[in-house]
Amino acid sequence: MTEFDKFAEKAKGIHRLGILRMDVDNLGEIFVRGFDFLGSCDKQMGSLSRIATMSRQLNIFFSGYLNIIIQELNHKINDEKVQIIYSGGDDLFIIGSWDEIPELANIIQERFKEYCCHNPYFTLSAGISMVTGKYPIYHAAMLAGRDESRAKAIGEIFSDNQSPAQTDQTNQKNALCFMDTVIGWEDYKDVLKIKNLIEEIVNETNHRAIIEKLNTVVYSVNMFEKTKKSEKYSFDKIYELVCFQKWRWQLIYNLHRMSSKYSDDTIAQIKKLQSIILNLNNNTRLPVLSWLEMPVRWADFLTRKEGKTSDE
Incomplete structure (x- = not known):
C-alpha cells in the first residue's frame, strides 16, 4: 500500500x-x-x-x-x-x-x-x-x-x-x-452548518432518507440549469418557476413527510435544517440552491460505507 x-x-x-x-x-x-x-x-x-x-x-x-x-x-x-x-x-x-x-x-x-x-x-x-x-x-x-x-x-x-x-x-x-460546486468563502460556515445537520440526522436515524429527499431538490435545480441553457423560455420566467416555487414546496413537502416517522428531537433537527435552507437564500453571495449540492454530497460521502459507493 x-x-x-x-x-x-x-x-x-x-x-x-x-x-x-x-x-x-x-x-x-x-x-x-x-x-x-x-x-x-x-x-x-x-x-x-x-x-x-x-x-x-x-x-x-x-x-x-x-x-x-x-x-x-x-x-x-x-x-x-x-x-x-x-x-x-x-x-x-x-x-x-x-x-x-x-x-x-x-x-x-x-x-x-x-x-x-x-x-x-x-x-x-x-x-x-x-x-x-x-x-x-x-x-x-x-x-x-x-x-x-x-x-x-x-x-x-x-x-x-x-x-x-x-x-x-x-x-x-x-x-x-x-464537490463540483462553487461557493464564496463567506458562505462556508453556512455550508458546514447544513452538512453537520444532515450528518447528525443520518447518524441518529440510522437511515439515509434525508439525503434522498434533499437530492430530489438538488435534481430539480440541476434540471433548471439544463432548461435554462435550452433558451426555449425566458431566463426570468424559468428562474421564477423553478427556483422560487418548485424547489421550496418540494423541500417543505419532502422534509415534512419524512419528519413524521421520527422522534421529537429528530423532528426538531429536520425543521431546523428546513428553516436554515429557506432563510439563507437571500443572505448569501450566491443563492442557496446553487450550492445546496455541496453540503448534501459532503454529508452523503461522510456517512456512506465504502462498499456502497462507486468511484468518483
Missing part, C-alpha cells in the same frame, strides 16, 4: 484522497499595475521595493507558516492525514484524507486573511478534487486545478440581483470549488 493509499484508507466515510490547490487572487494584476490596483491612493505606491517586499512576505506564508498550520491540524486529530506536496511563492498543492481537506482549506484562507491584516484585496481561491488512492497524482492535480479555476470564475455565476459587471472586485474570486 502506497502512502497515498493510506491517506485514502484513513478517510471517514468513503475512502478517497483529497487534492487541494490554492493560490492568491489577482496577484498578477498587483504585480503588473502596482499597489495602485488595490485602491485609490494619493501617491504612487507601486515601487519595486514594495513589490519585492510583498513577494517575500507572501513566500514566507506559503513556504513557512503553512507548515505550522499543517502540523497543528495533524496534532489536533492525532494522526498524519495531510501532506504538503508543494508550497511557495503564492500557491500550494496539498494531498490528504478527503474529509480533512475542506476544513484545512478554510483554515488556510482564514489565516491568510489574518496574515494580510484583513486587506480585502488579498484573498485565496481553492479547488478540491477527490480521487482513489491509486489515481495518478498528476491527473488529480489537474482536476483540482480545474476546480480552482471554477472557483475564480464565481463572478460569472448568476446571482439574485448582481451580474459580474455589478459585483465588487473583491467578490469576483475569493471562493472554493468542492
